[in-house]
Amino acid sequence: MKRCITIGILIVVCFLLQSTVFHYIELAGVVPNLLLILTMSFGLMRGRKEGLLVGFFSGLLVDIYFGQVLGPYAFIYMTLGYGNGFFHRIYYVEDVLLPMFTISVNDFLYNVIIYVFFFMLRNKLDFAEYLIEIILPEMIYTILITLFFYKILVRINLRLKQVKEADTI
Amino acid sequence: MNFHDRKVIPPKYIYLFMTVICIIMLLLSIVFESRFSFLKSITGTIVTPMQTGVNAAGSSLYLGVKNSKEKKALLKENKELQAKLAEYKAKEKIYEQEKYELKRLQELLELKEQYVEYNTIGARVISTDSTNWFYTFIINKGEEDGIKVGCNVLADGGLAGIVTEVGSGYSKVRAIIDDNSNVSASISGTDSLCTISGDISAMKQGYIHINYIDKADTIEEGSEIVTSHVSNKFLPGILIGYVSDVVMDSNNLTQSAKCIPVVDFSNLTEVLVITDLKKTYRTNSKSKNIYDSVTSPDTQVPEDTSEEDETTTENSDDNDTEATTQEENADGEDTSESSREDGALPDDRNEREEQH
Numbered sequence: 001m002k003r004c005i006t007i008g009i010l011i012v013v014c015f016l017l018q019s020t021v022f023h024y025i026e027l028a029g030v031v032p033n034l035l036l037i038l039t040m041s042f043g044l045m046r047g048r049k050e051g052l053l054v055g056f057f058s059g060l061l062v063d064i065y066f067g068q069v070l071g072p073y074a075f076i077y078m079t080l081g082y083g084n085g086f087f088h089r090i091y092y093v094e095d096v097l098l099p100m101f102t103i104s105v106n107d108f109l110y111n112v113i114i115y116v117f118f119f120m121l122r123n124k125l126d127f128a129e130y131l132i133e134i135i136l137p138e139m140i141y142t143i144l145i146t147l148f149f150y151k152i153l154v155r156i157n158l159r160l161k162q163v164k165e166a167d168t169i
Numbered sequence: 170m171n172f173h174d175r176k177v178i179p180p181k182y183i184y185l186f187m188t189v190i191c192i193i194m195l196l197l198s199i200v201f202e203s204r205f206s207f208l209k210s211i212t213g214t215i216v217t218p219m220q221t222g223v224n225a226a227g228s229s230l231y232l233g234v235k236n237s238k239e240k241k242a243l244l245k246e247n248k249e250l251q252a253k254l255a256e257y258k259a260k261e262k263i264y265e266q267e268k269y270e271l272k273r274l275q276e277l278l279e280l281k282e283q284y285v286e287y288n289t290i291g292a293r294v295i296s297t298d299s300t301n302w303f304y305t306f307i308i309n310k311g312e313e314d315g316i317k318v319g320c321n322v323l324a325d326g327g328l329a330g331i332v333t334e335v336g337s338g339y340s341k342v343r344a345i346i347d348d349n350s351n352v353s354a355s356i357s358g359t360d361s362l363c364t365i366s367g368d369i370s371a372m373k374q375g376y377i378h379i380n381y382i383d384k385a386d387t388i389e390e391g392s393e394i395v396t397s398h399v400s401n402k403f404l405p406g407i408l409i410g411y412v413s414d415v416v417m418d419s420n421n422l423t424q425s426a427k428c429i430p431v432v433d434f435s436n437l438t439e440v441l442v443i444t445d446l447k448k449t450y451r452t453n454s455k456s457k458n459i460y461d462s463v464t465s466p467d468t469q470v471p472e473d474t475s476e477e478d479e480t481t482t483e484n485s486d487d488n489d490t491e492a493t494t495q496e497e498n499a500d501g502e503d504t505s506e507s508s509r510e511d512g513a514l515p516d517d518r519n520e521r522e523e524q525h
């Protein structure tokens with residue numbers, strides 16, 4: 001239960017940060033994708049099930065607040081969270097390279113999916129331009145933020161584990 | 170999440186189940202769009218105050234750092250500006266006189282001034298789209314402040330966007346640079362019409378597209394683009410931006426150009442919302458605007474067309490492309506004779522137009 005509440009708060013906080021104050025620190029006109037980092041981290045740290053649930057609710061929040069219809073973002077985030085869960089078995093607490101690698105792949109896939117569904121299907125075919133203007137800057141910025149943010153999430157996860165163990169004993 | 174640990178369901182089944190939920194949600198929200206608005210308004214009411222708080226804290230911190238840097242520069246600028254203000258005050262006197270004269274002459278010609286005063290309300294931008302692909306933002310005024318869906322939003326003296334969703338205490342605005350945005354516009358001073366379509370990747374280089382300019386029109390670079398009188402969403406005569414780089418399209422029928430918007434979208438903090446809607450807005454003029462009487466002098470303008478709204482079509486089509494709106498406009502003028510006696514319900518009008 002504590003875990004649920006903590007994750008809920010984390011999702012809301014990430015969403016708030018991303019949609020408000022992060023615009024003051026935007027570089028090259030992009031903001032880092034905190035919700036994706038959150039989804040990725042929980043997929044990696046806790047496995048497929050939790051990854052997909054965190055992803056689903058993160059995406060749903062984006063859908064409700066900024067989307068025209070409900071569903072697409074929830075599905076994208078959920079799929080990525082689920083996919084990251086497969087890397088759970090090679091996850092170590094101290095490992096930094098794995099999250100770096102997964103977040104870059106994740107962010108790239110996330111943006112390509114958005115491009116394909118919201119832009120390419122509307123006959124905006126200039127992929128190279130979108131790649132340079134949006135996808136790459138966001139990827140790099142998100143990777144940079146992951147360096148710090150992932151550490152915090154790992155701490156929170158460890159703490160939750162300890163609390164749970166204390167409860168069960 | 171403990172409750173899932175108790176009974177072990179393989180994650181792939183959960184994934185499939187959630188995918189089905191997503192698809193159902195997608196379909197339901199497309200089919201019953203209005204039914205889902207309560208969900209949006211609930212989250213809006215919960216999240217908006219938090220966003221306001223976080224945003225206020227963030228901006229004060231950011232401004233605090235920024236201010237200390239810029240204080241000296243501002244003091245210097247302030248002095249210069251005050252000198253300028255005195256100059257402009259003198260100029261304003263002259264303009265006031267000229268305006269009075271213009272009004273007198275317009276009355277003489279039975280024309281109403283084209284740029285009428287709109288009722289506006291100030292609002293603060295509290296959050297912007299969390300994806301980098303679209304440009305919508307949330308402002309801190311909503312239903313109770315008189316904002317409705319379709320209200321035009323101004324900033325820096327130019328058009329910033331249009332309200333697409335209203336809740337209590339917040340409303341969502343789609344900026345003109347958003348990829349889904351199309352604005353029917355006209356080049357100031359001429360009656361050539363065009364469409365301004367937003368493009369997020371072009372905006373990174375500082376411009377958006379102007380499409381469907383008639384090939385016969387000669388457009389000077391640097392001329393002003395304003396919202397056109399044929400649009401059914403945007404009030405006429407609002408400055409959008411300036412033209413640059415006019416090129417002939419490959420179809421050799423239309424021209425396109427780049428539009429440099431006057432609004433600085435990277436630092437959007439305060440906006441002005443016009444609470445008058447285009448479709449209900451009435452001027453008490455004899456004819457709607459100068460162009461109507463200039464371009465069609467042979468059409469007899471009846472005495473009571475004052476209540477006539479030229480584009481009162483209820484097409485809730487977001488992308489008012491030039492072609493359709495022009496048609497509507499033409500039809501609207503034709504049907505004006507027949508529909509002006511009654512209250513002219515918009516739906517009625519539509520049917521009539523179709524018959525026509």
